[in-house]
Amino acid sequence: MKMMDTDKRIVVTGMGIISSLGIGKDEFWKNLIQGKSGISKVDAFDTAEHATHFGGQVKGFDAEDFLSKNKIKMMGRASHLAIAAAKLAIKDAGLDIKKFNCEELAILLGTTAGEAQEIEEMDEIWLKKGVDAVDNWSIVQYPVSNISSNVALELKVKGKNRMFTTACAAGNYAISYGVDLIKLGKADIVFAGGSDAFSYLGFTGFNQVRAVAPEKCQPFDKNRKGMIPGEGAAILVLESLKSAHKRNAEIYAEILGCGFSCDAFHMTNPQIDGVGRCVQNALERTGVNPEDVDYICAHGTGTRHNDKTECAAINKVFGNRKVAVSSIKSMLGHTMGAASAIEAMACCLATKFDIVPPTINFETPDPECDIDCVPNKARKQKVNIALNNGFAFGGNNACLVIKKIK
C-alpha cells in the first residue's frame, strides 16, 4: 500500500491546451503575454436573433489532427478538445503512459456544459421531427460523464476517472483533487484540467441574464459591459517532485494547494464574504502569507458584479498592499469549465518566466475595482507565488496556490 504523505510536494510537468489564443502552450503563452485577443464573430451557430454576436471560439482546431474520423463522429466537441489537450500534455511531459498501472494514473476533468451541443442537436430534431427522429448518436454523446471517459478510453488510462461539474470553477476542483490524490498516495500521475465547447445554451443563457458584452471583455474597467462566452480545454500533468526528478522531467511550477468555500447565498450573485473566505482558506491551508503573494490570476469575468465583488474580496484579504491582479478572460473570454485550468496554466508559466499577463481592453479605472490590474501590457516582475481564482454559479469557489520552482 502506498503511503499517505501530506508534506509531499506536487509539481506540474506537462501542459496541453486548445484555446482561442493558440494550440499548445507555447503559442498560447506567446499570444497571452502579447495581449492578443481571441475574441471573434461567432460562427458556431446563427446569432442573428441574439443581442450579441462575439465569442471566444477556437477556430484553428482540427480534431483530425488528434483523432481518427471514426472516433470524431462518436463523441462531442468537448471530448475532442479534451483529448487533444491531453495528448499535447502527455507529449509535453514526455510521458510513456503504457508504463503505468491502474492505481497510478488518474484523469480528473471539469466542465460547465459538458457536451451541450449534443443536447441542443437532440432538442432541435425532437422539436422539429418528433421523438422517433432523434438519432442514437446525439443521445450516446450527451452525458456529461463522457468527456473524462472518452479521454480515458482514448489514452487507455485505468486509474480514477472523475468529471467535476462545478461550473466555472471546475478546472480548479479537478486540479486540487489531483494534488490531494497524489498526497494521499492514491495516484502517481494525474491528468487534470477542464473542457467546454462553445454552446448555444451558454451563449443564449448569459445573454438572457444580461451578462454578455457586445464586442469586448473589459474586466475591472469602469465601463465594462460583461463577459464574452468562450471555449477551450486545458490539461495539466501533475506528479510528485520526487517522481518528476526521477524521470528528469521539466518542471513548470509547484502546486501548493487549494482553498474552497461556498457563498451559500445565491446561484448567480457572488459574495465578498464567500470569495474572501475562499482566498483566505487557500492561504491558510498552504501556509502562505498574504504579503508573499505576487500575482492573482483573477476570475475576472468582466461583469459589473463579479469584478466589483472579487476586487473587494481581494482588498479585504490583502489590505492596502496592491498585488498584481489580471484577468486573462479579457483575451480568451470565459471558457467555462476550462477557464480555471487555463488560468492555472497561465499562473504556472507566470512563475516560470517571471512575467504577468495583462488585462487587455482596459481604458478607464473604476473606483469599485481598486486593484492593480496590469493594464494592457504584460509585466516583467518576480512571480514567486501566484493565486488562481475560480468562482462558479452556485457560489462554488476554489482558489489554487502556485509557487515558482527554483
Add this chain to the structure above:
Amino acid sequence: MQMKKNTVITGIGIVSPIGIGRDAFWENLFLGKCGIKQITLFDTKDLNVKSGGEISDFNPHKILNEKTLMDLDRATLLLLCAAKYCLEDADFSVNEDNSTRTAVSVGTTFGSIFSISRFNRESFTEGPRYVNPSIFPSTVGNSAASRIAIKFKIKGFNSTISTGMCAALDALDYARDAIELDRAEQVLVGCVEDLSIQAFLGFYKLKYLSGVKNNTPLLSCPFDKRRDGIVFSEGATVFLLQTNGSASNAHVYGKILGIGSCFDPAKFYRYSPKGEGMKEAMRLALKDAGLEPKDIDCVFANANSTKDADAIESRAIREVFGKKAEDVLVTAIKSMVGETVSNSGGIALAAALAAIDKQMIPPTINYLQKDTNCDLNYVINNPKKNKVSRVLVNCFGPNGTNTSVIVGK
C-alpha cells in the same frame, strides 16, 4: 505515515420509489416492495416503454415547508428533500459555528438535463431573446448541490461529480478524501437523478430499457434468465459523513472501510466482457479496507437486470471472492427500485446500512428462472436473516467507470 481518520455515516435521508424517508424505505426494502409503476411525469404515448420508478407521492412543498418552489427543477427538489431528511435523521443543525466546516459533495449526471432541455426548447420555439432567464442557473451541473448550500447555509466546499452510474460512490470517495485532508469536519454526501424524459429517452433509444426490444413485459429481474434491460427510475439519497471524533454523540449507522475505483477502457459504451475494471475496483476496495473476501458478509450488486452486466458482475464477484464465492450472499435492490444511475450507489448504500442495522439482507425480487451465467448465492424474493458486519457495494457503468465501497458496523 499519518494515521487514517475514521469516517462514519450518522444520517440518512432518502427519497425513493419505495419510500420517502429512511423508515419507510427500510420497511419496504425488507417487504420486497416494487417501486415500478406507470409514468405520469411525461407523456409516454409515442414510446414503447411506459413504466419507470416514479416517485408518485412526492410533495416537496410539504417536506420543505415552503410555498413557492417555482424555479427549482425536480432533481433539485428531490435532493433538497433528501438533504432535509438527512439533517433531521442525524439531528445535526448547521449553525454559525460549524457552517464553514460543513461541506457538500454530490453525484449526479442527468440532474440538470431537464432544465437544459427546457431552456433549449423554449429558446428554439420562442427565440433566444424570449427564453425565461430564471431557468439558466438550473442548467449547470452543480445547481442541485449549490441549492443545498443555499437552503441550509452550508459554507464549506461544494462539489459535484458526474461519472454516471458511479457518481454517488465517487462523491463519497471525494468527501472521504476531503475529510482525511481536513477540508471539512462533516460532509453532506448526496446523489440524485430524476425521471426526466430527456434521460429516459437516452436509455430508451440505446435499447437499454426492459421491454423496448420486443414488447416483453417491463421487469427489473437481476440475475434472472428473463432479464432484458433496466427499468429507469429516480431518487435522491443524502448521508452525513463525519469523522469518528466529531460524531461522538451521534448514532453511527456504519463506517466507510474501503473504496476502490478503476476505469476499464475496453469499448465505447459497452460493458467490458471480462469485467477487469469491476474486479480491480472490488480488489482495490478490499485492499483499502485491509480486508479479505472472507471478511465480507454480503454484496449489494450493481446488477440492473441487463443481460451482459449481471453475468459479467457475477463472474467478477466469483473471481475476486475465489473459494469464498459460495459463502458470500449477493443481492440486487435494483429489482425493487430500478436503475437510478447516479443515485444508484447512494440508494444501495442506504440499503446496505439497513442490512447492518437489522442484521437482515433485503431480497432480489422478481426472481423466477435461473440463469447458468449468474450462479452466485443470491438472496431471492424474501429477505434473509444473517450476520451482516461488512457489506461490499458495487457500482459499474457501461462507459467504463467502476467503483466499489465497503461499509461496516
